[in-house]
Amino acid sequence: MALRLGIVGGTGFYGLPKLEPVDVETPFGDVALGRTKLGGREAFFVPRHGGRHERPPHLVNHRANVHALASAHCDYVLGVFNAGSLVKGIRPGSWAVLGDFLDFHRSAPRTFFADRAVHVDFSEPVCPHASDALSKAAPGAPRVVYAGLDGPRFETPAEVRMLAGAGAQVVGMTAVPEATLAHERGLCYAGLVFVGNHASGVGRPAAAQEIQALLGAQRRRLLATLDAAARGLPTKKSCRCAKAPGCADLTLEAKA
Ligand SMILES: [Zn+2]
Incomplete structure (x- = not known):
């Protein structure tokens, strides 16, 4: 069967070309997906903050978004998100790939x-x-x-020093819990990070609109990157994502 791909877009990235609307009901709320082709694959796009960017980062309905992409039988999910750089060497306007994360979220529902x-x-x-x-x-x-922090405010200089000291290179508000929920669902998830600014104390402060404009200027490059990534995804999977390794429902075990 042909691969299906989910794309989650964040601030400054609200769609792919030629989207055909697909409304999905989930236990966590309705989600308006858009179906299109990307890199020769069937792709479903979801605007992370809602179609009109009505949800601020701490109120993003991550569970509905991830559930909707799972319901659409997406084999892979690529999340695109903005982040601030915690180190001088990773500069605003550059791109990074999500390797690992630290979860400092406290407010959003963050598990299935x-x-x-x-x-x-x-x-x-x-x-x-x-x-x-x-x-x-x-x-x-x-x-x-x-x-990953709740936001919506940016971090203080002391928080930035703490996060860098803890081993993080970038900070943001949305990759987590999106990535953790996708993993809980057994989806193959990867993240493309747009570095929009240097975090407090690392470089010059930047307004949210300025970061958005910086990403807008790279839209063509972003689409080309996603297109190439979609083409490079293996049709045959040998990763462990779908098995949710180590996943154990102790509730069921106790009943057995
Ligand atoms: Zn995988």
């Missing part, structure tokens, strides 16, 4: 297992094959550790 004792293994937090496809499509983009 809120009422069951399920513990999912995260020793391989993103799909290695989808991440490799992104890396090949974006030569020179470093693999980064992403620190």
Whole structure:
């Protein structure tokens, strides 16, 4: 069967060409997907913040978005998100690939297992094959550790020092819990990071509109990168994502 691809777009990236609307009902709310072709694959696009960017980062309905892409039988999901750089060497206007993450979220619903004792293994937090496809499509983009915080405010200089000291290179508000939810669902997830600014104390502060404009100027490059990544995704999977390695529902085990 032909591969299906999900694309989640964030601030400054609200669509792919020639989208045909597909409305999906989920237990977490309705999601308006757009169906199109990307890199010769069937692709479903979801605007992470809603079609009119009505949801701020701390209110993004990640569970509905991920559930909708799983319902559309997407084999791979590529998330595109903005982040601030915590290190001088990763400059605004550059791209990176999500390698791992630190989860500092406190407010958003961030698991599909809120009422069951399920513990999912995260020793391989993103799909290695989808991440490799992104890396090949974006030569020179470093693999980064992403620190996920609720927002919507940006970080203080002390928080930035703490995050950098903890091993993160970029910080943002949306890659997590999107990536963790996708992993819980057994989806092959990879993330393309647009570095829109230097975080507080690392470089000059930037307004959100300025970051959005910077990404808008790279829209053509972004589409070309996603197109190349879609073409590079392996048809036959040998990764462990779908098995949710180490996933154990202790509730069911206790009943057995
Ligand atoms: Zn995978």
